[in-house]
Amino acid sequence: MIVLEKRPQPSRAWAIATPILAVLATMLFGGLLFAVLGKNPVEAILTIFYDPLLGPHAGYYRPQLLVKGAPLVLIAIGLSLGFKAGIWNIGAEGQYIVGAICGAGVALAFYPLEAWYIFPLMVLGGAFGGWVWAMIPALLKVRFGTNEILVSLMLVYVAEQLLASMSLGLLRNPQGLGFPGSRNLQQYESAHNAELFANTGMHWGVVAALLSVIFAYILLNQHMRGFHIRLTGDAPRAARFAGVRPARLILFCLGSGGALAGLAGMFEVAGPSGVVSIDFNVGYGFTAIIVAFLGRLHPVGVLLAGALLALTYIGGEIAQSNLGLPAAAIQVFQGMLLFFLLALDLLTNYRIRARQTGVA
Amino acid sequence: MDLSAINPALLLASLMVAATPILLAAIGELVAERSGVLNLGVEGMMITGAICGFAIAVETGSPWLGFAGAAAGGAVLALLFALLTQVALANQVASGLALTLFGLGLSALIGQGYVGIKPPKFARLDIPVLGDLPVVGRVLFGHDPMLYIAIALVAGVWILLRFSRAGLILRAVGENHDAAHALGYKVVRIRILAILFGGACAGLGGAYISLVRVPQWTEGMTAGVGWIALALVVFGSWKPWRVLLGAWLFGGITVLQLNLQAAGVAIPVEYLAMSPYLVTILVLVILSADKSRAPASLGKIFHASQ
Numbered sequence: 001m002i003v004l005e006k007r008p009q010p011s012r013a014w015a016i017a018t019p020i021l022a023v024l025a026t027m028l029f030g031g032l033l034f035a036v037l038g039k040n041p042v043e044a045i046l047t048i049f050y051d052p053l054l055g056p057h058a059g060y061y062r063p064q065l066l067v068k069g070a071p072l073v074l075i076a077i078g079l080s081l082g083f084k085a086g087i088w089n090i091g092a093e094g095q096y097i098v099g100a101i102c103g104a105g106v107a108l109a110f111y112p113l114e115a116w117y118i119f120p121l122m123v124l125g126g127a128f129g130g131w132v133w134a135m136i137p138a139l140l141k142v143r144f145g146t147n148e149i150l151v152s153l154m155l156v157y158v159a160e161q162l163l164a165s166m167s168l169g170l171l172r173n174p175q176g177l178g179f180p181g182s183r184n185l186q187q188y189e190s191a192h193n194a195e196l197f198a199n200t201g202m203h204w205g206v207v208a209a210l211l212s213v214i215f216a217y218i219l220l221n222q223h224m225r226g227f228h229i230r231l232t233g234d235a236p237r238a239a240r241f242a243g244v245r246p247a248r249l250i251l252f253c254l255g256s257g258g259a260l261a262g263l264a265g266m267f268e269v270a271g272p273s274g275v276v277s278i279d280f281n282v283g284y285g286f287t288a289i290i291v292a293f294l295g296r297l298h299p300v301g302v303l304l305a306g307a308l309l310a311l312t313y314i315g316g317e318i319a320q321s322n323l324g325l326p327a328a329a330i331q332v333f334q335g336m337l338l339f340f341l342l343a344l345d346l347l348t349n350y351r352i353r354a355r356q357t358g359v360a
Numbered sequence: 361m362d363l364s365a366i367n368p369a370l371l372l373a374s375l376m377v378a379a380t381p382i383l384l385a386a387i388g389e390l391v392a393e394r395s396g397v398l399n400l401g402v403e404g405m406m407i408t409g410a411i412c413g414f415a416i417a418v419e420t421g422s423p424w425l426g427f428a429g430a431a432a433g434g435a436v437l438a439l440l441f442a443l444l445t446q447v448a449l450a451n452q453v454a455s456g457l458a459l460t461l462f463g464l465g466l467s468a469l470i471g472q473g474y475v476g477i478k479p480p481k482f483a484r485l486d487i488p489v490l491g492d493l494p495v496v497g498r499v500l501f502g503h504d505p506m507l508y509i510a511i512a513l514v515a516g517v518w519i520l521l522r523f524s525r526a527g528l529i530l531r532a533v534g535e536n537h538d539a540a541h542a543l544g545y546k547v548v549r550i551r552i553l554a555i556l557f558g559g560a561c562a563g564l565g566g567a568y569i570s571l572v573r574v575p576q577w578t579e580g581m582t583a584g585v586g587w588i589a590l591a592l593v594v595f596g597s598w599k600p601w602r603v604l605l606g607a608w609l610f611g612g613i614t615v616l617q618l619n620l621q622a623a624g625v626a627i628p629v630e631y632l633a634m635s636p637y638l639v640t641i642l643v644l645v646i647l648s649a650d651k652s653r654a655p656a657s658l659g660k661i662f663h664a665s666q
Contacts, residue, residue, distance in 0.1 A: 004449070006663065088453055136641075146644050149400065149453070150591050154637040157584045165630035289457055326472055328579075331465025338458040339440065342450040350449065350663075 004350040014348040019294050019301070022341040023308065029340075030333045039323050047322060048315030048330075061314050063201025067272050069310035071096070071264035073209040073303055075288035077216045078257030080297040084220075085232040087253045091137065091152025092261040093285025094159035095130035099262025100269035101166050102129025104182055104276045107191035108171060111183065118190040122266060123204075130262015131255050133159065138254035142247045148254065160281070167277045181277035185270045193271030205267030209306075212260055216299040225252065261285060287313075290338045309334065371615055373503070377573055379611025380507050381406070381565040381582075385589035386596070386603045387514050388561025393593055394521060395554035396534035396657035400456025401441050402562050403586030404463020409434040409563025410570040411467040414479055414577045417567075423482040427506065427567050434563020435556045437463055442555040445661070446548045452659050464580060474577045482506070482572050504572055506564070511604070513561070518600040530554060534655035537662040547662050562586065584637065591640045597653035606643075613639050 027049070031041030052061040075092045082089045103126030110118050137151040171182040185191045196202045220226035232239040232249055240246075264284065269276055291309050295301030316330030346352075385402050392399050399405075412433030417426025437459060444455040482504050521527040530550060533540045537547045569585065570577055588610060596603035617632040625632070 004663065090457060140641075140645055144645050146641075147591075147594065150587060150594075150644055151641050153587050154584070154591075154641050157637045158634045161630040161634045165628055168630075169628070286461060290461065293454060326469055328465050328468035328472070332462065332469055333465075335458060335462030335465050338454075339444065339462060342444050342455050342458060343448045345450060346448040 003353050004346070005353050007349060007351055010348045015296060018344040018348055019296065019305070019341060022294070022337060022344050025340040025344070026333065026337040029336060033329065033332065033336075034325065037325065037329060039319075039325055044319055044323060044325060047319045048312060048333075051318055052311055052314045061318070063195075063199060064314045065307065065310050066201035066206045067203070068313045069306045070203070070205040070209040071268055071284045072288050072291050072309055073306035074205065074212055074264040074267075075257075075261045075285055076291035076295065076302045076306055077209075077212045077299060078260035079288055080292040080295065080299070080302055081216065081219075081229060082253035082257050083233075083292055084297050085229045085249055085253055086236070087250055088149045089134060089137070089152050089254050089257045090149055090289060091134070091154075091156045091159075091285070092257065092288055093281055093283065094152070094156035095133045095258040095261035096265035096268075096285045097156075097159040097163050097281050098133040098265070099126040099130035100265030100273075100280060101163060101171070101276060102126055102262065103266030104171060104185060104269045105166075107185055107188060107270065108183060110190070111188060114190045116190070119193070119204075119270075122191060122270060123263065126262045126266020127259040128262065130265065131259040133262070134254045134258020135251075138251050138258075141254075142250055148250075152254075156285070163276070163280060164278050167275075167280075171276050173275075181275045184274045186274040191270055193267050203267065203271045205264065205271060208263055208267065210303075213299045213303050216302075220299065225249075229253065261288075287334060290334055293338060294341055371619060375608060375611045375615045376500075376503060376507060377611075378614045379607040380510050381568045381573060381585055382589050382592060382610055383514065383604060383607035384510050384565030384568060385562045385586055386592040386607060387510075387517055387600060388558035388565075389589055390593050390596070390598060390600060390603055391517060391521075391530070391561075392551075392554045392558035393658055394534045394598060394655055395530050395551050396537055396655050396660065396662075397445065397551050397555055397558075398452045398456065398659040399438070399441055399459070399555060399558055400453060400590065401437065401459025401463065402456075402558075402589050403582060403584065404460035405434040405437045405559045405562035406463075406566035406569075406586040406589075407467040407580065407582045408437050408463045409566030410582060411471045411474070411566075411577060412563065413567025414570040415470060415474055417479045417571055418474060418477055421480050423480055423571055426479070426571055427564055430563040430567030431560040432563070434559040434561070434566065436559075437466075438555050438559020438562075439552075441559070442552040446552055446555075449661050449663055452661070460586070468579045471577050471579060475579075477577065479571050479575050479577075482575075506568055506572065510564075510568075514600045514604050521600070531655070534657055537657045537660070541662070541664055547664070551662075562589075565589070588636065588640050591644055594654075595643050595647055597647070598655065599653075609643075610636060610639070 027045055031045050034044040035041045052058060052065065075096060079089060079092060103122045106122045106125035107118060133155060136155060137148040140146040140151055141148045167180045167182060173181060173183045193203050193205065220230065228239065228244045228249060231242060232244055273280060287309055291302060291305045295305035312330060312334060319325040320327055385406055389399060389402055409430035413426040413430030416429035417423050441455055441459050444450040445452050484504050521531060529545055533545060533547050533550050541547050566582055569582060574581065592603055592606045595606040613636050617635045621629050621632050
């Protein structure tokens with residue numbers, strides 16, 4: 001008989017090995033899925049994971065890796081802080097949208113003025129928007145004990161309606177011939193989040209994502225608040241004895257997560273996307289949940305996981321146009337990744353032992 | 361704006377229809393939560409049920425087979441959740457989220473060939489005499505059989521939980537899994553069954569949207585109904601009849617805002633469309649003060665140590 005024996009401490013080796021094993025298992029089963037869909041599995045996997053990096057047109061795709069990875073990493077860093085402490089913000093998609101609306105709103109309020117201070121104000125506006133949106137579940141949780149999972153998620157749907165309302169009403173381009181959507185910020189120099197070096201994909205959002213990784217690392221390893229986050233997640237009772245104030249922690253984790261998601265939305269709307277439109281959000285807020293878990297809630301891990309999932313987005317697009325692989329297949333692929341990761345995590349926390357039956 | 365265009369009898373009748381998917385999903389989740397399992401994958405199981413039911417109903421021409429397929433589809437996805445949380449002992453919150461993300465992708469994948477198709481019509485029950493009553497006949501007795509099955513399911517769950525031995529065991533497992541284990545009950549097996557029941561119900565709820573309520577297939581068509589169902593279980597403080605009441609409340613709000621949109625009220629459409637979600641938050645806030653009704657082992661991992 002096989003029995004599970006809880007490890008006194010999670011195994012460090014397995015903690016690093018499981019994400020890699022999960023990716024391999026996903027490739028295997030994803031390949032099977034692609035085969036069922038009538039595609040050559042090897043070709044499909046290579047298209048997704050190899051072509052964007054080293055394929056013949058990689059020069060075109062590589063910058064996209066930064067463009068897609070930056071929002072994922074920014075959001076996932078914020079989420080991972082909360083997840084570590086057992087605070088489940090799953091409404092990052094909504095915070096991302098509101099951040100974008102606020103950032104673009106600041107820019108459009110100044111249009112057509114050209115000034116150096118517009119972009120910094122937009123950054124503040126974006127972060128503020130996401131922060132406010134995340135403060136709703138945070139304050140409700142602190143004040144009334146309301147479940148933050150449900151509230152933050154409900155607010156995603158509210159934010160989507162708000163986005164529709166903004167792109168049809170308040171922020172609509174007055175010179176847009178009545179079409180929905182705002183002015184294109186890419187054509188507004190002071191507000192444009194342009195590439196810092198041509199054709200590298202490097203924009204301010206990427207810089208912010210890297211900074212967030214560094215800050216999160218310092219916070220978690222060198223700072224008292226970071227210690228409290230880890231302590232609350234690992235041993236809530238001990239945390240209370242150590243004088244951790246749960247309310248402050250909730251406000252901090254949800255707030256910083258919201259601000260980072262808002263920033264991601266703002267950098268996206270001012271750069272790669274350019275316009276506030278109904279279909280502006282593409283699910284980065286939800287994919288970031290996978291990124292956070294795949295990165296083991298560790299800043300460096302999140303960075304690597306963000307790059308990997310960005311790769312699946314880009315590879316998925318290539319596979320879509322070259323092989324006719326449906327877009328939804330990539331979504332299934334990403335979901336599968338999280339499944340395998342959670343399942344294999346068993347090995348981190350438990351030891352599998354064979355035991356003879358009949359022992360009293 | 362012309363509010364007189366809203367017919368109260370029709371409003372109430374469509375309220376019952378709008379409430380049914382939420383009710384089906386919520387009653388399934390209620391059973392799972394009473395056994396101590398928090399399955400956040402309701403949305404994913406619903407949307408999978410919606411497409412499985414739709415596809416099977418279209419292929420076979422029978423809505424009944426469609427509903428059976430939807431229940432099976434929801435249960436299969438729930439089985440994945442059961443394996444993750446009960447066998448691999450994974451975190452229930454994370455596993456539920458994974459289920460939703462996976463379900464949304466899977467349903468979109470299956471549903472590619474079914475966009476823009478009309479499903480076979482699901483006939484209304486023709487109840488003689490009762491159905492002919494003025495107003496009441498239309499509101500209470502002029503619906504499809506699934507709606508009554510949903511209400512019967514609520515009654516069934518109530519009887520099971522309250523009066524049967526099986527219900528007592530289920531609640532014992534949900535309140536204190538260690539004590540239940542010590543008494544010799546198979547905690548994991550009972551929970552897996554409860555999870556499967558929850559998945560099947562969520563699948564039925566999804567299929568009710570795609571086969572009766574809309575009836576059509578569009579990607580992501582459940583639009584948060586699964587999450588509202590989760591909130592409803594809290595709202596109903598884990599009691600079947602209160603969940604029914606809550607489902608009617610949400611059905612009412614959904615229908616009312618649609619009617620107000622159609623009547624051309626001065627409030628923009630987007631703000632009306634927000635209302636069900638905002639009301640959910642409001643209700644959660646009002647009710648979250650009292651947590652005493654939640655099953656004590658809800659969301660906790662059970663591992664029988666040797």
